[in-house]
Amino acid sequence: MGDDADGDGNVDAEERLKRQRNDLRLLNQVMRHDIRNDLQLIGAYAELLEEHVDEEGAAYLEIIRENTRSAVDLTATVRDLAEVMLRDEVETGRVPLDRILSQQVEEVRSAYSTAVFTVEGSFPNEAVVADEMLSSVFRNVLRNAVQHNDETPPRVEVSAAVVDDPDGNDADGDPEYLEVRIGDNGPGIPTARREEVFGKGEKGLDSPGAGIGLYLVRSLVETYGGEVRVEDNEPKGAVFVIRLRLAA
Numbered sequence: 595m596g597d598d599a600d601g602d603g604n605v606d607a608e609e610r611l612k613r614q615r616n617d618l619r620l621l622n623q624v625m626r627h628d629i630r631n632d633l634q635l636i637g638a639y640a641e642l643l644e645e646h647v648d649e650e651g652a653a654y655l656e657i658i659r660e661n662t663r664s665a666v667d668l669t670a671t672v673r674d675l676a677e678v679m680l681r682d683e684v685e686t687g688r689v690p691l692d693r694i695l696s697q698q699v700e701e702v703r704s705a706y707s708t709a710v711f712t713v714e715g716s717f718p719n720e721a722v723v724a725d726e727m728l729s730s731v732f733r734n735v736l737r738n739a740v741q742h743n744d745e746t747p748p749r750v751e752v753s754a755a756v757v758d759d760p761d762g763n764d765a766d767g768d769p770e771y772l773e774v775r776i777g778d779n780g781p782g783i784p785t786a787r788r789e790e791v792f793g794k795g796e797k798g799l800d801s802p803g804a805g806i807g808l809y810l811v812r813s814l815v816e817t818y819g820g821e822v823r824v825e826d827n828e829p830k831g832a833v834f835v836i837r838l839r840l841a842a
Contacts, residue, residue, distance in 0.1 A: 615680060622672075637663065663705065686723050687841075691774075692716075692718065692719055692720070694732065695752070695774060696717060698732040699752055702736040705737075709749070711752065723839040738808060739780070739834070740778075743778050743780035743831075751778075759771060772837070779830060781831075782826060782832050792812040
């Protein structure tokens with residue numbers, strides 16, 4: 595009788611998991627289509643109103659536009675997180691770093707025309723161990739550098755370089771990692787809160803300031819066998835350091 599009970603328990607657990615995955619797929623579909631389309635419509639009408647409001651109204655209109663854009667960005671992040679959660683397994687491969695990073699810098703630069711983006715040097719023509727979700731990693735960190743910036747204008751500096759194995763395990767002496775640094779001139783992040791911003795505090799995603807986008811960033815980077823951390827920027831601000839394995 596014990597075997598039957600265990601069997602029923604396994605079936606119930608499998609059914610619950612199946613329903614949860616179906617619910618997540620439905621939520622993802624609603625987020626990607628219905629909610630996103632409504633937000634984009636609001637943004638479009640806000641653009642049309644620009645010539646029909648006075649100076650005071652223009653300030654309120656800009657708030658509507660900024661918050662609509664942030665909400666559209668959030669739907670994209672939730673979509674990416676749902677796709678990650680729905681995957682049965684991760685298949686990593688060779689992903690060209692320079693193409694993916696350059697593309698995301700240009701896309702975020704276009705979305706935030708008031709921000710100043712600076713690329714230091716050129717990105718290495720190297721492949722890293724990742725998958726198609728790598729673009730989401732860079733997109734979320736770049737957006738974060740602008741959205742949580744209190745300076746006018748927000749400034750974002752991006753650089754990438756091949757670095758040595760941080761643990762000193764590269765027996766042949768060859769570099770094994772590629773490091774991307776995304777710095778800003780915002781308020782910075784105190785040392786005590788640097789784990790919380792990735793949703794890794796004691797309260798998980800309920801921790802103050804923990805954004806779903808940065809939670810997704812760390813989850814993906816660690817899946818690739820890399821790491822992400824926050825450092826102080828000079829003279830002010832924060833630097834997000836994303837270290838990825840070079841592909842063989």
